[in-house]
Amino acid sequence: MNPSSSAVSAPLCYPVSLRINGQQYRLEIQAWVSLLDLLRDRLDLTGSKKGCDHGQCGACTVLIGGRRVNSCLTLAVMQDGMDITTVEGLAAGQALHPLQQAFIDRDAFQCGYCTPGQLCSAVGLINEGEARTRDEVRELMSGNICRCGAYPQITSAVLDILPNAETADPTRDAPVVVGTVPA
Amino acid sequence: MNPIAYSRPASIPEAIGAIGEPTDASSATRACADAKFIAGGTNLTDLMKLHIMRPAQLVDINRLDLARIEASEDGGIALGALARNADTAYHPLVRTRYPLLSSAILAGASPQIRNMATDGGNLMQRTRCYYFYDRATPCNKREPGSGCSAIGGLTRQHAILGASAQCIATHPSDMCVALAALDATVHVHSKRGARCIAFGDFHRLPGDRADLDNTLAQDELITRITLPDADRFAAHCVYLKLRDRLSYAFALVSVAAALDVDEEGRIREARLALGSVAHKPWRRPDAEKVLVGAPPDADSFGRAADVLLEGAKGQGANDFKIPLAHRAIVRALKVAYAGTVTNLRHHRSLPDPGAGE
Numbered sequence: 001m002n003p004s005s006s007a008v009s010a011p012l013c014y015p016v017s018l019r020i021n022g023q024q025y026r027l028e029i030q031a032w033v034s035l036l037d038l039l040r041d042r043l044d045l046t047g048s049k050k051g052c053d054h055g056q057c058g059a060c061t062v063l064i065g066g067r068r069v070n071s072c073l074t075l076a077v078m079q080d081g082m083d084i085t086t087v088e089g090l091a092a093g094q095a096l097h098p099l100q101q102a103f104i105d106r107d108a109f110q111c112g113y114c115t116p117g118q119l120c121s122a123v124g125l126i127n128e129g130e131a132r133t134r135d136e137v138r139e140l141m142s143g144n145i146c147r148c149g150a151y152p153q154i155t156s157a158v159l160d161i162l163p164n165a166e167t168a169d170p171t172r173d174a175p176v177v178v179g180t181v182p183a
Numbered sequence: 184m185n186p187i188a189y190s191r192p193a194s195i196p197e198a199i200g201a202i203g204e205p206t207d208a209s210s211a212t213r214a215c216a217d218a219k220f221i222a223g224g225t226n227l228t229d230l231m232k233l234h235i236m237r238p239a240q241l242v243d244i245n246r247l248d249l250a251r252i253e254a255s256e257d258g259g260i261a262l263g264a265l266a267r268n269a270d271t272a273y274h275p276l277v278r279t280r281y282p283l284l285s286s287a288i289l290a291g292a293s294p295q296i297r298n299m300a301t302d303g304g305n306l307m308q309r310t311r312c313y314y315f316y317d318r319a320t321p322c323n324k325r326e327p328g329s330g331c332s333a334i335g336g337l338t339r340q341h342a343i344l345g346a347s348a349q350c351i352a353t354h355p356s357d358m359c360v361a362l363a364a365l366d367a368t369v370h371v372h373s374k375r376g377a378r379c380i381a382f383g384d385f386h387r388l389p390g391d392r393a394d395l396d397n398t399l400a401q402d403e404l405i406t407r408i409t410l411p412d413a414d415r416f417a418a419h420c421v422y423l424k425l426r427d428r429l430s431y432a433f434a435l436v437s438v439a440a441a442l443d444v445d446e447e448g449r450i451r452e453a454r455l456a457l458g459s460v461a462h463k464p465w466r467r468p469d470a471e472k473v474l475v476g477a478p479p480d481a482d483s484f485g486r487a488a489d490v491l492l493e494g495a496k497g498q499g500a501n502d503f504k505i506p507l508a509h510r511a512i513v514r515a516l517k518v519a520y521a522g523t524v525t526n527l528r529h530h531r532s533l534p535d536p537g538a539g540e
Binding site for chain 1: 184185186187188189191221224225228229231232241243245269273292293294295296298299429430431
């Protein structure tokens, strides 16, 4: 961690190595650059959106080591050595990720601005394995805001590709019980 | 964001060395402290963007070996300061033995933030008082001596207990309410050595130093949080969080309630803490004593609420929080006594085929 300049007042740059969507990047970046700004402004990966820049909307959600995080709330330099997946890395070539196809099939967006964050967040949710019911998907997708209000379709799309979706679970499609998930 | 220097120590001694000398023995939350530790960064990064906190240097502690969650020999548990909130809430030991902690963590923030935020960092988060965030208005917490804009302002989320003429901000954490109820201890390291801070002594009331959220010195590093054995509460505890929307919102009032109920249904021991009503999680042992041996009914629960809320004072727009807190305490104690809601899943009577617990 040797900065390329020693004066605190000068724009210090730090070497950062990142693997993003399978591609290796070696960069020199200032410490105060957020991961989101690095992706959008320097690497031209503009799929991740800057909705609020304060961790309140989820539009910037990416996966770091398979875990969903708000890329606006972490500094790129802190992620040195990490493996990052953005919405651009979900599809395999021309083949959409099953979740992307489910979003199309379920009409799970209108304007589409929140969609990259919704997709990355839902992939993270599936990796976590904690959601089984509609209620739990709603609760565990609450970090992603959709101003168009496509929540019912988003929830359905996520439920479509949750593992073991075909196994009988009487609570999966039961009506939402307000307050039952962390009340 | 202001220009900052950055270092990433590989060990606790290196981290303590990198943070430098304490600039002021009580400046842990000072806006311009020379150096600050950063872990999850979910709150500090945001405050730096808004120029509310302006450290000249960040000491990134994420690579320290402090993320483990382990059972301790005395029947308790040790949470590494760098254990992520999500990993803590979903840890098998926490889920089964400290369900109150698990549900409190899961009631807070969003899944993305819980994946990033650390247990040590959760203790260090700053208030969400609108005026603290608004640099165009005076705020004693942000700029000591400038005044409090919240008093006489918009106070829906503000304190009803323990406030001062200088500050009526609340501590926003859910996790800390459970840690208070569970008698946690905070372990810290600095150049002066190690020390332990009882959870009730960690956060402080604003008094005439609203700029100080807690009793941690600027150069002290939280290394772990320990909890004593609490198995006797596991079947009868609940974290009730009341807020303006169903998810991903800070509490108006929250209640951590835990009861030790004997075979005859009598209350042997009780724990009761409130969140979002004061500058720190609000707990009073005399309120808990009211419940010991008392009939488990609304009258007894209401008497405990009376004691816990003694001296409560509204600011106008938040007067509703006093009766809201009273009813929330009674409801939380009823639910905890019944032992039917885990807050982690649906009601226990519903099918739960995949829980494996």
